[in-house]
Amino acid sequence: MSSGANLYRKYRPGTFSEVAGQDHVTKTLQAAVTNKRTAHAYVFSGPRGTGKTSSARLLAKLLNCLSPVKNSEGLLDCCKVCRNCKAIEEQSFLDITEVDAASNTGVDFIRDLNESVKYKAAEGLYKIYIIDEVHMLSKSAFNAFLKTLEEPPENVVFILATTELDKIPPTILSRCQSFDFHSVTRSAIVKRLGEIAEAERLENPNFPIFSKEALSAIAESAEGGFRDAIGLMDQITSSFCEGEVSLEDVLMLVKKLGHNTLKSIFTNIVKQNLSGLVSGLNELYASGFSPVSIARDFTAFLHKLMLFKADPRINALLDLPEDQAAEMTSLVREFNIGDLITLLTAFENLLSDLKSSFSPRILLETQLIKASLKKDYSTVEQLEQRLSDLEKKFENYKRYANSAILATRGANMSARGDFPPRATAVSTPRPEVKPIERAPSYLVNKEPQATVKTESPVSKLEVALKGVSAVCAALLQNASLSFEKNTLVLIIPQDFSRKKLSEPENLDKLLTAAKIAFKDKNISSVRVSGTINEAASPLPDLQEQKKRSDKAIEKIDEEIKKQLLNEPYIADALDVFGGKIKKIE
Numbered sequence: 178m179s180s181g182a183n184l185y186r187k188y189r190p191g192t193f194s195e196v197a198g199q200d201h202v203t204k205t206l207q208a209a210v211t212n213k214r215t216a217h218a219y220v221f222s223g224p225r226g227t228g229k230t231s232s233a234r235l236l237a238k239l240l241n242c243l244s245p246v247k248n249s250e251g252l253l254d255c256c257k258v259c260r261n262c263k264a265i266e267e268q269s270f271l272d273i274t275e276v277d278a279a280s281n282t283g284v285d286f287i288r289d290l291n292e293s294v295k296y297k298a299a300e301g302l303y304k305i306y307i308i309d310e311v312h313m314l315s316k317s318a319f320n321a322f323l324k325t326l327e328e329p330p331e332n333v334v335f336i337l338a339t340t341e342l343d344k345i346p347p348t349i350l351s352r353c354q355s356f357d358f359h360s361v362t363r364s365a366i367v368k369r370l371g372e373i374a375e376a377e378r379l380e381n382p383n384f385p386i387f388s389k390e391a392l393s394a395i396a397e398s399a400e401g402g403f404r405d406a407i408g409l410m411d412q413i414t415s416s417f418c419e420g421e422v423s424l425e426d427v428l429m430l431v432k433k434l435g436h437n438t439l440k441s442i443f444t445n446i447v448k449q450n451l452s453g454l455v456s457g458l459n460e461l462y463a464s465g466f467s468p469v470s471i472a473r474d475f476t477a478f479l480h481k482l483m484l485f486k487a488d489p490r491i492n493a494l495l496d497l498p499e500d501q502a503a504e505m506t507s508l509v510r511e512f513n514i515g516d517l518i519t520l521l522t523a524f525e526n527l528l529s530d531l532k533s534s535f536s537p538r539i540l541l542e543t544q545l546i547k548a549s550l551k552k553d554y555s556t557v558e559q560l561e562q563r564l565s566d567l568e569k570k571f572e573n574y575k576r577y578a579n580s581a582i583l584a585t586r587g588a589n590m591s592a593r594g595d596f597p598p599r600a601t602a603v604s605t606p607r608p609e610v611k612p613i614e615r616a617p618s619y620l621v622n623k624e625p626q627a628t629v630k631t632e633s634p635v636s637k638l639e640v641a642l643k644g645v646s647a648v649c650a651a652l653l654q655n656a657s658l659s660f661e662k663n664t665l666v667l668i669i670p671q672d673f674s675r676k677k678l679s680e681p682e683n684l685d686k687l688l689t690a691a692k693i694a695f696k697d698k699n700i701s702s703v704r705v706s707g708t709i710n711e712a713a714s715p716l717p718d719l720q721e722q723k724k725r726s727d728k729a730i731e732k733i734d735e736e737i738k739k740q741l742l743n744e745p746y747i748a749d750a751l752d753v754f755g756g757k758i759k760k761i762e
Contacts (some may be wrong), residue, residue, distance in 0.1 A: 179623070182408070183409040183411075184373075184407060184408075184414075185404060185407050185408055185411070188373055188376075188407065189231055190199040190228070190231050190232075191235075191255065191257050191266065192235065192254045192255045192257065193206070193207055193232075193235055193239070193252075193254050194248060194254060196228050196231065196232060196235070196367050197228070197230050197361055197366070197403055198227075198228075198361035198362060198365040198366075198403070199227065199232065199359065199361075201359075202221075202232060202356045202357075202358060203235075204231070204250075204252065204494055206236055206239075206356075207239070207248075207252035207253055207254060207354070208252055210236075210239050210240065210245075210253050211247075211251070211252050211253045211572055212716065215240065215327050215334065216334075216338070216353070216354040217333065217334055217335065217336070218326055218335040218336075218352055218353040218354070218451060219233075219236070219335070219336045219352045219353055219354050219355075219356065220311075220337045220338075220339065220342070220345065220349075220350060220354070220355040220357050221233060221335065221336065221337070221338045221339070221354065221358060222268045222338075222339050222340070222341075222342040222356070222358065223340070223356055223357055223358025223359065223360075224277075224340065224358070224360050224400075224401055224402060224504050225340055225402050225404070226399070226401075226402025226403055226404030226405045227358040227360060227361060227401065227402060227403065227404075228358060228361075228403065228404075228405075229339075229358050230275075230307070230309055230338055232358075233307045233336040233338055233757075234265065234273075234275075234307070234441045235255065236305075236334075236336065237265065237273050237303070237305035237307065237334075238261070238265045238266075239253065239254065239255050239334070240301075240302060240303045240305065240334065241259060241261045241262075241265065241270070241272065241301035241302050241303055241560045242256055242259055242262055243260065243262075243272075244256045244257040244258075244259050247369065247647065255646075261301055262302070264300075268299065270300070271299045271300055271301075272298040272299055272300060272301040272303065272305065273301075273304075273305045273307065274293070274305070274306050274307070275289075275307040276306075276307070276308055276309070277309050278308050278310045278311045278312075278313045278314050279309075279310045279313045282313050282314055282318060282336065283315060283317075284315065284316050284317040284318045284319060284320075284321045286318065287314070287322045288316045288321060290306065290325070291321070291322075291325045292431065294306070294325060294330055294333050295330060295380050296328060296383065297330075297332070298332060299308070301310045302332065303332045303333070303334055303585070304332060304333045304334070305334050305336065305725075306333070306334070306335045306336070306338045307338065308335070308336070308337050308338070309338045310338070310339060310340070311337040311338065311345065312339045312340075312341045312342075312344035312345050319327050319345075319346050319348075322349070323348060323349070323352075326349065326352050326353070327352050333336060335353075342355075342357075359401075360400070360402070360719070361395060361401050361402065361403050362401075362496050363669045364395065364496055364498040365397045366392075366395075366396035366399060366401075366403055367393055369403065369406075369407075370387070370392050370395060370396070370406060370407065370410055371387070371392060373407065373410070374386075374387050374392075374410075374598055375714070377414075380531055382464075384414065385413070385414055385417040385421065385422045386422065386608070386723025387421075387422045387473060388422065388423055388424060389408075389423060389424045390423070390466075390498075391423055391424050391426065391427045393424075393498055394424055394427040394428055394431070394433070394435075395409050395410055395413070395427055395431075397433075398427070398431045398433060401623075401689070403710065409430075412430070413426070413427065413430060417432070418530065429465075432465065432466060432467075433470070433474055434461070434470075434471065434474040434475070434478075435465070436478075436501050436504070438457075438461070438502065439474060439475055439478040439695075440478075440508070441453075441457060441553055442454065442457060442475055442478075442545070442751055443475075443478065443479075443482070444508075445457065445549065446520075446548050446549045447512075449549050449550065450549070451546060451549060452669060454545055454546065454549060454758070455542070455546075456482035458471070458541075458542060458545070462538070467537070468531055468537040468538045468540070468541040468671040469528070469531050469532065471541060472524060472527055472528055472541055473528060474533055474643045475524060475528075476521065476524040476525055476528060478523060479517065479521040480521060481497070481506070482505055482508060482509050482512075482517055483504060483509075483514065483517045483518060483521055485502075485505045485506055485508075485509050485624075486509040486514045486517055487511065487514065489506055496709065505631075514683060516551075520548055523544060523548065524544065527540065527541070527544050528601065547753045571723050590731060594746065634658055634694075635653060635656055635658055636697075637693045637694040637695070638653065638655050638658065638665075638687075638690060638691060638695075640694070641690040641691070641693040641694040642686065642687065642690035642694075644690070644693075645689050645690050646683070646686045649677075649678060649683055649686050649690075651670070652671075652674040652677055652678055653667075653669075653674075654671070654674070655669075655670055656668060656669050656670075656674075660695075660698060661704075663698070663699055663700060663701040663702065664700070664701070664703070664704055665687070665688075665691045665695070665698075665700050665702070665703045665704070666701045666703075666704050666706060667687070667703065667704070667706070668706055668707070669705055669706070669707065670707065671705075675705055675706075675707055678705045679705045684703050684705070687703040687705075688700065688702065688703045691703055738758050742758070
C-alpha cells in the first residue's frame with residue numbers, strides 16, 4: 178500500500194478545476210490570466226492543508242502553459258499536456274523557484290533572490306518565485322525584499338504563502354494582491370475522499386471500503402484541511418488490507434470520541450447518573466483515551482450544543498451529518514442556554530488546568546461529577562413560570578402586610594394626639610391578583626387600640642397653614658404642639674424644618690394660621706423649639722408616650738416578620754432571591 182505522501186501527491190490537483198472548496202480564489206486567478214491582468218505579487222493565506230501551495234503551482238503552470246484551454250465558463254486552465262506543464266508536474270521546470278522561508282529566514286537569502294530576479298526566464302514565459310511560510314522571514318529580510326517586490330523585473334511573479342497573515346508587515350501586504358483560503362467544508366472533503374476511494378478500488382479491488390460515517394469522521398479530524406484528510410485516509414488504508422473501514426476504526430485511530438459517546442456523557446450529567454458517568458469514563462480509559470482528549474472533545478461537543486441552542490439553523494455553517502444535527506437540536510430544545518454556557522466555561526477552564534496537573538484524571542472526574550450534582554437544569558420557560566408564580570404570591574402577602582401595618586400604625590399614632598399618621602401610598606394590585614377584603618387574623622393587632630375621632634391640634638394647624646403657605650405646612654411633619662397662656666409652642670425635631678420655621682417671616686405665617694385654627698385660644702405669639710424640655714411643655718409624658726408607641730410598633734413588625742417567615746411562599750421567594758426581610762412598609 179502506498180504511503181500517505183505518495184497518495185496525496187497522486188491526487189494533487191493538476192488544474193484549477195480540481196481544487197476543492199476554493200472557487201472564490203481559483204476563478205479569480207483564472208479570470209486574471211484570461212484577461213491578461215495578472216499582478217506581480219500575490220499573498221495566499223489560510224489554514225494548513227487548504228491548497229495554498231498547490232494553487233501557487235497551478236498559477237505558475239497556467240502562466241507558463243503553451244496551450245491553455247477554456248472551460249465551460251470561458252476561463253483559461255492548464256492543458257496538462259504541453260512541454261512546460263509536464264516539466265512543472267515533474268518539478269524540473271527551471272523558471273519556478275520554490276523555497277521554504279522557515280529555513281531561509283535571513284537577509285542573505287533575500288539578497289540572493291534579489292540578484293536572481295535580474296535574469297530572464299530560461300524556458301518559460303514567466304519566472305515564478307513561491308515562498309512558503311513567508312511570515313518566518315526576519316525584519317531585515319522583509320526590508321531587503323521591499324524594493325524588489327515593489328518594482329520587480331518584467332515577467333517575474335512572486336507568490337507568498339502563509340498560515341499567519343498577521344505576522345507579515347503591512348508594507349509587504351500593500352504591494353501584493355491577497356487571497357484568503359478557507360477551511361474546506363466537511364461535505365466537500367467527504368465527496369473528494371469518496372471519489373479517491375472509488376478510483377483506488379478500480380485499480381486495486383482489495384482497497385478498503387469506507388463507510389459514509391468513517392469518511393465523515395476523517396473529514397472532521399482533518400479540521401478543514403484536505404491534505405490532512407487524504408493523509409489520514411492513506412494511513413488507515415495501510416492498516417486495512419481489505420474489508421470495510423467503520424466509524425469505530427477511524428475514531429480509535431485518531432483517538433477522538435464519537436458523537437454517541439459524547440451524547441451519553443452529556444445525558445448522564447443532566448440526569449445525574451453518576452454510576453453511568455463513572456463506568457463510561459473507565460471504559461474510555463481502558464480504550465486508551467486520555468483525560469485531556471476526553472475533556473477536549475466534550476468541550477467541543479458543548480460548544481456545538483450552545484450554537485444549536487442559539488441558532489437552530491447553525492448546521493448550515495457547521496456542516497454536521499443530518500442525523501447528528503437532528504439529535505443536537507433535540508438535546509437542547511428544552512435546555513437553558515445559561516446552563517450550557519456555564520458548563521462550557523467550566524470545561525474550557527478545565528482544559529488549561531489539565532495540562533499542568535499532576536493528576537488530570539482526578540480533575541476531570543471531579544469536574545464531571547460536580548457538573549452532574551447541580552440541583553437542576555431548568556429551561557428558560559420553567560424559570561420564567563416560577564418567577565411569575567412567586568411574584569403573584571408575593572404580591573398577595575405584600576397586600577396583607579400593608580393592610581396590617583396601616584391598621585396598627587394608624588391607631589397608635591392617633592392615640593398620641595399630636596403625632597399625625599404619615600400618608601402611605603398603597604400600590605395598585607396587578608389585574609390577576611384578586612382583591613383581598615381583609616388581612617389575615619394573625620397580622621391584625623389583637624390588643625385594643627385607642628382611637629381619636631376628633632382632629633388633632635397639629636392637623637388643625639396644618640390645614641390652616643396650607644392656606645397661608647403650603648411650604649411651611651410641609652415642614653410640620655412629626656411636629657407636636659402645646660400652649661403656654663397666649664403662646665403656641667411648636668416642637669419640631671428636624672433641624673432643617675425647625676430653622677426654616679424659626680425665620681421671622683415664617684413665624685408670622687404660623688401666627689396667622691394659629692389664630693385661624695385656634696380661635697378660642699387667643700394666640701398672640703408662636704415659638705418654635707426642638708425638644709419638649711426646651712419648650713417647657715405642659716405635656717411631660719409626651720416623649721415617653723412616643724417611646725412606648727414606637728416600641729409597640731416594633732413589636733408588631735417583629736410579629737409580622739415571624740408570621741411571614743412561616744409562610745411557604747415567602748420562604749420560596751427568599752430562597753430564590755436570597756437575603757432576608759429587612760423592613761416592612
